[in-house]
Amino acid sequence: MSEQIKKLVESLSPNERKILPYIKEKNIIEICKKSNLDKTSVVRALEYLQNKNILRILFKKKKVVETGVNGALYLRKGLPERRLLNFLVEKRILSLKDAKTQSNLSEDEFKASLGALKKKAMIELKNQKIVLTANNLEIAKKSLEESLLDNLPLDYESLSPEQVHALKTLQSRKDIIQINEKKSAEIEVNELGEKLLKEETKGDLIEGLTTEILIKELWKGKHFRRYNVTSPVPAIHGGKKHFVNEALDYARKIWTEMGFKEMTGDVIVSSFWNFDALFTAQDHPIREMQDTFFIDKKSELPDQKLVASVRKSHEKGVGGSIGWEYEWDEEETKKLVLRTHTTCLSAQTLSKLKKENLPAKFFAIGKCFRNETLDWNHGFEFNQTEGIVIDKNANFCNLLGYLKQFAKKMGLEKIRFRPAYFPYTEPSVEGDYWDEDKKEWIELFAAGILRPEVTIPLLGEHVPVLAWGPGIDRIIMKMFGIKDIRELYKNNLTQLREIKFLMK
Numbered sequence: 001m002s003e004q005i006k007k008l009v010e011s012l013s014p015n016e017r018k019i020l021p022y023i024k025e026k027n028i029i030e031i032c033k034k035s036n037l038d039k040t041s042v043v044r045a046l047e048y049l050q051n052k053n054i055l056r057i058l059f060k061k062k063k064v065v066e067t068g069v070n071g072a073l074y075l076r077k078g079l080p081e082r083r084l085l086n087f088l089v090e091k092r093i094l095s096l097k098d099a100k101t102q103s104n105l106s107e108d109e110f111k112a113s114l115g116a117l118k119k120k121a122m123i124e125l126k127n128q129k130i131v132l133t134a135n136n137l138e139i140a141k142k143s144l145e146e147s148l149l150d151n152l153p154l155d156y157e158s159l160s161p162e163q164v165h166a167l168k169t170l171q172s173r174k175d176i177i178q179i180n181e182k183k184s185a186e187i188e189v190n191e192l193g194e195k196l197l198k199e200e201t202k203g204d205l206i207e208g209l210t211t212e213i214l215i216k217e218l219w220k221g222k223h224f225r226r227y228n229v230t231s232p233v234p235a236i237h238g239g240k241k242h243f244v245n246e247a248l249d250y251a252r253k254i255w256t257e258m259g260f261k262e263m264t265g266d267v268i269v270s271s272f273w274n275f276d277a278l279f280t281a282q283d284h285p286i287r288e289m290q291d292t293f294f295i296d297k298k299s300e301l302p303d304q305k306l307v308a309s310v311r312k313s314h315e316k317g318v319g320g321s322i323g324w325e326y327e328w329d330e331e332e333t334k335k336l337v338l339r340t341h342t343t344c345l346s347a348q349t350l351s352k353l354k355k356e357n358l359p360a361k362f363f364a365i366g367k368c369f370r371n372e373t374l375d376w377n378h379g380f381e382f383n384q385t386e387g388i389v390i391d392k393n394a395n396f397c398n399l400l401g402y403l404k405q406f407a408k409k410m411g412l413e414k415i416r417f418r419p420a421y422f423p424y425t426e427p428s429v430e431g432d433y434w435d436e437d438k439k440e441w442i443e444l445f446a447a448g449i450l451r452p453e454v455t456i457p458l459l460g461e462h463v464p465v466l467a468w469g470p471g472i473d474r475i476i477m478k479m480f481g482i483k484d485i486r487e488l489y490k491n492n493l494t495q496l497r498e499i500k501f502l503m504k
Contacts (some may be wrong), residue, residue: 008052008192009201011226015045017201023055023187024197046187051231054193058186063156065167067149068175075149080109081116082146085139088123088132096128112173116145145170152177237497244383244488246502247476248365251385254409255363258402260387263345263364270299272333274340276310277347278424279453281324282332286340293369293380295336306351309457319452319462338369342386343424343469349388350458350465358463359391365472376484382473388450389466390459396427396449399466403431403445410475415444422446424454425467435478445470 012020018035019042025031031042049055067075077083087103088094094102100110114130117123120143122134142150144166156179159167170177189197205225206213213219241249252262275287285291301307307330309318317323342364349362364386372378387402400417407415414434422428425448432441447468455462473485480499482488487495 002195005195005199007226008054008196009199009203010205010223011052011228012201013045013048013225014207015041016048019045020049020197020201023049023189023193025187028185043185049193053190054196055190056188058188060184060186061181062184064153064180064182065148065156065159066153066178066180068178070173070175071149071152071170071177074176079113079116079143079146079149080105081113082143084110084113085117085122085132085134088130089139092132094130096125096130099130108174116169149176235497240501242496243480243499243502244473244476247479248383248472250502251365251406251410251472251475252363254406255385255387258361258405260361260363263342263349263362263386264366265345265348265364267339267367267369268295268336269339269344270301270333271335271337272299272301272307272310273344273347274337276314276328276333277351277454277458278343279313279451280423281314282326282329284423291371292340293338293371295338297336298331298334299336301330301334302351306457313453313457317453318456321451321453323453339366340370341368341469342366342384343467346386346388346467347454347458350390350455353390353459359389359394361387361389363387368471374486376486379473379485381489382471382485383476384469385472386469387467390463391466392463394449394464394466399447399449399468400429402466403447403468403470406470407431407433407444407475411479412444412475416441417445420446420448422448424451425449426451431470433475433478437483442474444474 015037018037019031022031022034023046025034028039028042028046031037031046032039035042037045046055046057050057074080078086084099084103084105087099100107103110105113114123114125118125120134122132122138124131124133144162148154148163148166148170154163167177203223205223206219207225209219240246256262271287275284276282280286311328311330312318312323314324314328315326345364345366346362353360365383366386367381368384369381372380374380385406387406389398389402391398403417404415412433415431416434417429417431420428420430428448429445430443431445431447433444434440435442445468447466447470450465450467452462455465459465473488476488477483477485479502
């Protein structure tokens with residue numbers, strides 16, 4: 001025995017030794033039978049032998065014609081046209097109505113039978129009657145379709161021209177025939193494998209060390225199995241959080257480290273909190289069906305004092321403004337919506353604040369919903385991170401500072417700000433970050449200082465309230481190198497395994 005073969009024999013696992021005498025069998029099933037191993041064990045052992053360059057596994061795909069659900073039924077009962085033919089033998093001529101009711105065929109089967117028999121010139125349809133025109137020899141002879149069904153399963157490539165014709169006929173009918181692609185494996189033993197088969201491969205090798213082997217010194221006079229520590233092993237994918245949740249948790253960490261408390265709330269809210277409390281006019285385009293998902297129910301309004309303050313803010317204005325100068329509709333404000341922003345949480349939080357709790361800082365991270373057209377950076381469901389700072393000394397520079405700090409901690413270095421308009425903030429600002437891959441500015445921030453028309457009804461007085469609500473999904477795309485926002489929620493298993501942990 002050569003040194004190469006000797007080392008090879010010493011490296012064989014128990015299962016490899018079991019299947020080695022049978023590796024020249026036609027298929028894996030035969031190896032399973034003769035080695036008394038299950039298919040998984042055999043395939044794994046064959047792959048190990050392939051890694052040792054003893055053999056090669058050749059996988060081939062082939063199409064197999066098999067019976068479908070109805071095909072299996074018709075194998076027992078007969079094709080509908082055969083059953084109708086047998087029924088007509090006794091009558092020869094029968095009305096369509098009687099044939100349909102007496103033949104015990106479903107409506108679809110009856111129609112298919114008429115078509116099949118007429119195509120074969122075995123019947124004629126005259127004056128709403130079926131006339132059997134086939135002779136006894138033609139009736140007794142099996143059709144091509146029946147012969148094909150009887151002989152299934154068949155290799156698609158081996159079908160005769162007559163069988164191909166029958167196959168096309170049956171394929172036009174529901175669930176009689178199905179063509180499945182099956183994978184088969186062939187084993188090709190190479191020269192090294194041939195040499196190994198001639199050698200004695202049985203041996204009493206120690207597979208691994210145990211406490212008993214060491215204590216009783218059972219290893220003396222025996223050989224250990226050889227292991228190739230450089231051979232590839234299957235990748236192990238441990239359990240981990242979805243990368244979106246990982247990023248959201250990191251954003252929470254940033255805000256809490258900056259001294260903010262978290263706000264939470266329902267995703268279904270009244271129009272009062274989503275729009276009216278934020279001084280969004282009731283005829284504003286954003287409240288239309290094209291932008292908002294409405295729920296076919298209405299909610300109760302909060303306490304009447306707050307409702308009256310919001311009404312006054314809309315109709316007449318507060319803090320020196322003139323409001324929207326219209327008649328505020330209380331029924332409109334009761335409509336339930338899927339929240340279009342997390343700013344509704346800010347409104348609810350401000351309405352509960354007490355003066356002795358000021359100054360205060362709050363943040364929220366949650367799902368929002370808008371009737372958007374889907375594209376690479378827009379979705380109808382998205383995550384938003386909300387923030388408010390209530391402080392008599394707060395100013396616009398503070399607002400920009402918070403936004404810059406959050407963006408920097410989330411990995412966005414190059415950002416810009418530009419003037420904007422929102423119904424509930426003044427001054428208002430929008431912010432973008434530079435996407436180096438797409439070579440363009442991507443919209444990110446929407447922020448401002450809440451107007452007196454918002455703060456006075458909710459707080460009872462006007463106090464500067466810095467507010468912002470960037471969509472965080474676009475930040476997550478940047479963090480993980482994702483080019484399309486739709487990829488965030490596809491549950492692509494390969495993507496989920498390959499994305500690295502967020503190491504921040």
